[in-house]
Amino acid sequence: MAGHQVLLYSRRTCGLCDEARAIIQFERNRWGFSFEETFIDGDDRLERDYGLRVPVVLVDGVERFEFVVDREELRSLLQG
Secondary structure: OOOOOOEEEOOOOOHHHHHHHHHHHHHHHHHHOEEEEOOOOOOOOHHHHHOOOOOEEEEEOEEEEEOOOHHHHHHHHHOO
């Protein structure tokens, strides 16, 4: 559904972030939702909020995933 918004908080050098991004991009090609990625590197507030937990993924403004994106759960959220 085109109305959904997904936001990924990540670091520039982060293997788990790369995996999360790949899953999100794959599903974006399928579902056509809005996607934004914000790098927390060097931002004191974001480092404090997300530094030890990246990647962190919000779907429609609600935090849904940290560390790992569950592909099936993401699909379920996008279909709902």
